[in-house]
Amino acid sequence: MAETIGDDAEQDDDGRLRRAATYASVGVALTLIAAKLAAYLYTESVSILSSLIDSSSDLLASVVTLLGVRVALRPPDRSHRYGHGKAEPLAALAQAAFVAGSAVFLTYEAINRLFNPVAIQESSAGIAVMVFSIVLTVGLVAFQRRVIRRTGSMAIGADSLHYSGDLFMNLAVIAALVLTGMTGIPILDPLFALGIAAFLIVGAFRIAKGSLDTLMDRELPHGDRKRIREIVMAHPATRGMHDLRTRNAGITLFIELHLELDSELTLAEAHDITDEVECRLTEAFPQAEVIVHQEPFGLSDDRLDTRIAEAGRLRRGS
Incomplete structure (x- = not known):
């Protein structure tokens, strides 16, 4: 409080x-x-x-x-x-x-x-x-x-x-x-x-x-995105992350990502870890609102990162 x-x-x-x-x-x-x-x-x-x-x-x-x-x-x-x-x-x-x-x-x-x-x-x-x-x-x-x-x-x-x-x-x-x-x-x-x-x-x-x-919701500079990834991956419970999305809404930054955690964790444990990651990101980016989606590590699903990479390959191929 x-x-x-x-x-x-x-x-x-x-x-x-x-x-x-x-x-x-x-x-x-x-x-x-x-x-x-x-x-x-x-x-x-x-x-x-x-x-x-x-x-x-x-x-x-x-x-x-x-x-x-x-x-x-x-x-x-x-x-x-x-x-x-x-x-x-x-x-x-x-x-x-x-x-x-x-x-x-x-x-x-x-x-x-x-x-x-x-x-x-x-x-x-x-x-x-x-x-x-x-x-x-x-x-x-x-x-x-x-x-x-x-x-x-x-x-x-x-x-x-x-x-x-x-x-x-x-x-x-x-x-x-x-x-x-x-x-x-x-x-x-x-x-x-x-x-x-x-x-x-x-x-x-x-x-x-x-x-x-x-x-147009342009992503934050590469250096900021790299810093976000380093902060998330520095947590000992983090197993991976993907689909990082960032934008500047004028007076507020928005940071969204998918956090990969061990599937054996309880919901409460996963929630506590996510809170810690969000706090570390907020300390580094005080004007940011952080949204973290939790996923079991190793889960194979449709990812934004994959779609962007495929679209890039198609543009280069054309």
């Missing part, structure tokens, strides 16, 4: 950290939009416009993240007995769409400025705003990474990647303003904007891939 209470308290702390990170993200995005909008109106720099567009998409993405995390933290109910954890990768996928959309708009605007250059006014004011943006963003990313290390949140991880990209973007904007001011060549500004747009596209692709992997 004490262990259960402790686990519940830890989950509550994780939930509060997730919520705090989403509120901080929305607050930072609103602040940066106001500062960059003023800077763009003052300087008419397309590089600052690119950063303003990105901050606007950040705000939308941060709001989606806030809603996604709020839904993901809901406990299981009659209609969602596995919980609501996949709301997080859905939120991250929406972020990828926002990022890609902002990159397309930015590309259009930058190309337009290449053919119709506009002189930048008062670049020093723009630089000051971008330095302010960098300082604020560094603080947010540091807090988000702390939350990610603690909770493993996919939505906040995507949001953090978003803002980490902003750091490089802001540095690129400063470089564009400085170089344009020094050389007087107006096309340098839209050229930097095109580079920023390419960076956004790459980031959107990475976010989308991670989200789709989770939504």
Whole structure:
């Protein structure tokens, strides 16, 4: 009972950290939009416009993240007995769409400025705003990474990647303003904007891939699966295991496997051994729900491992 209470308290702390990170993200995005909008109106720099567009998409993405995390933290109910954890990768996928959309708009605007250059006014004011943006963003990313290390949140991880990209973007904007001011060549500004747009596209692709992997129940990395197998086989009563299945449901990992035990064991003995194996796996993967099916060692039956191996041989043969 004490262990259960402790686990519940830890989950509550994780939930509060997730919520705090989403509120901080929305607050930072609103602040940066106001500062960059003023800077763009003052300087008419397309590089600052690119950063303003990105901050606007950040705000939308941060709001989606806030809603996604709020839904993901809901406990299981009659209609969602596995919980609501996949709301997080859905939120991250929406972020990828926002990022890609902002990159397309930015590309259009930058190309337009290449053919119709506009002189930048008062670049020093723009630089000051971008330095302010960098300082604020560094603080947010540091807090988000702390939350990610603690909770493993996919939505906040995507949001953090978003803002980490902003750091490089802001540095690129400063470089564009400085170089344009020094050389007087107006096309340098839209050229930097095109580079920023390419960076956004790459980031959107990475976010989308991670989200789709989770939504499609992709297996955990090979190293994690190997670790699971080693933990199970390390128990002295284990005779074998098969049909290991794993997936990441956003805020919860699911580990399922068939545990092979001596057929002479009583039901109570097999149950105790299974509990010990599950406890060892939970210690190694605190965010996991572990489901173990017991089977007599040496039993010949239809196995998922066998079907997957046969399907692989058929694909190679074709």
